[in-house]
Amino acid sequence: MNWTWFYKLGSPKWFYDTANKLLPWFLWLGVLMLVVGTVWGLAFAPQDYQQGNSFRIIYLHVPSAILAQSCYMMMAVAAVISLVWKMKLADMFIASAAPIGAAFTFLALFTGAVWGKPTWGTWWVWDARLTAMLVLLFLYFGVIALRSALENIDLASRASAILVLVGVVNIPIIKYSVEWWNTLHQPATFTLTEKPAMPPEMWVPLLVMVIGMYCFFTAVALMRIKNEILLRERRTKWVQTIISEDIKR
């Protein structure tokens, strides 16, 4: 296998230039898919025979919940890379992804609560899945707080990588909570092994939303990583050139 790409990731300048090239594609593909998926899900998908139109919240709830969890898993992979190889970029990813993950987790919890009211008759229950999602939100807050509290960048990166790895236990709990415990929450909509229980008119727009959300996440994460690179590589010649060119415009 060719590992040069992995070594290239060690170069912030290479990453900055590549991110610049990829960013517009991810951004516009993401926005396009999110718009198409939202219109499709809100206006064209058939309504649920039991839940009526409140079920349309699924098109926002499920993608943000999926993103909230896979963002954390990506941060966990980055945490291993950052601890083992001390790769700066992995640490920058953790710093950049944590606020986005927190935003998606909040959105999943919020839309879940708003969906729960007409469906279960309550905004909130202390049920396994909901509680585990709340723990995930606090894990994200923990990473953000730890990074802003520690001035020393090496210390901050090591401490936050360890926190991310400790918190990984929470992810299988979120995933399997609906199977392990009796819960109000319904089981997963998408699994890799089975066909969705919904008709295609319902799940295709959902899939569009999920992919769109991944693209949007990638674009925003790249924007934030670029900012991190500028800050941390500020003493290099190439960043100073970017700064002086940008200020002229």
Add this chain to the structure above:
Amino acid sequence: MNFETFTEFLLMGGHALYVWLSYGVGLFIILLIYIQPIFARRSIIQELSQRQRRDAQDNKVSNEAVAQEKTGGNE
């Protein structure tokens, strides 16, 4: 189209509050996480360019000082 009229679409079969509240907050969050790094970039660039100018000025001042010292020493 699942709805007969636009009003029906807006009413969401009596679930208008829940559906539109979710999507409203969703739009707000998405805009927020998109706009935040744009503003962050702007302030980073401003701060770094100020620092650049300050460093350049410091260098100039110290160079002049060195030059003055040299000429002073010659006299």
